[in-house]
Amino acid sequence: MELSLGYSPCPNDTFIFFALVHRLIECPGFTFRERLEDVETLNGLAREGSLDVSKISYHALGYLRDDYCLLRAGGALGRGCGPLVVTKGARSMAELRGKPIAVPGRYTTAALLLRLFDPGLDTLVYLPFHEIMGAVARGEVAAGVIIHESRFTFPAYGLTKLLDLGDWWEGETGHAIPLGGIIAKRSLGREAVRAIDRALRASVAYAQAHPGEANEYIRAHSQEMSDEVCAAHINLYVNDYSLDLGPVGEEAVSYLLGRAEEAGIVPRATQPLFLS
Known part of the structure; x- marks a missing residue:
């Protein structure tokens, strides 16, 4: 078959x-x-x-x-492999409330973790994962949740890590x-x-x-x-x-x-x- x-x-x-x-x-x-x-x-x-x-x-x-x-x-x-929230100018996650945040798809685990971290971060923009860093760098969104190889390449876009959602999850729950x-x-x-x-x-x-x-x-x-x-x-x-x-x-x-x-x-x- x-x-x-x-x-x-x-x-x-x-x-x-x-x-x-x-x-x-x-x-x-x-x-x-x-x-x-x-x-x-x-x-x-x-x-x-x-x-x-x-x-x-x-x-x-x-x-x-x-x-x-x-x-x-x-x-x-x-462990140590979760999605990252990256930004060009925001200084805290609270500062992102009400601002557009790019995520790599409505049904990705990255989007779920962001919602579990703070349901108030609800102005989500759905983009293919490989377009997120560019959108953040150009100021089209306030931050982005990145996955895959973007974990290794985001500094080249002039971006900084605001939160490691994997680290948060592990610390919050003890689970991988x-x-x-x-x-x-x-x-x-x-x-x-x-x-x-x-x-x-x-x-x-x-x-x-x-x-x-x-x-x-x-x-x-x-x-x-x-x-x-x-x-x-x-x-x-x-x-x-x-x-x-x-x-x-x-x-x-x-x-x-x-x-x-x-x-x-x-x-x-x-x-x-x-x-x-």
């Missing part, structure tokens, strides 16, 4: 999925037709039910739990920060979901065991990124949680979604998070 598979062109995702889509590891009974899109585009495609398996923002997952389950492998969760996970349609069934999860875990393990093998594929999708930033991106977002969320990762995800439910941001779950 051929399954549609969505993930982003960011180095951590192309690193993780390289072995799976190039059939260097087996997923008996399944092949994958990949579609590479920005994470907010993937969020929208999953909300439409257009993808069988997909990378997703954990914020978006809060709206999709009736139709999709979470896989334990392949995601981005960790869940950024994005991999989901599969519940309709595929328990055994299929288990097989896909095993194959994805094997794909991560293959990439870690053969770190240079995916370089050409990774660079083909990140041509504007230097080798140094590309390597830093992978090192930051690919870790032991990418192999398996484990109890600590599962608890972190459940806590984030629970906080979002309590705040009235996402609907309360009617299905268990995992199928397998």
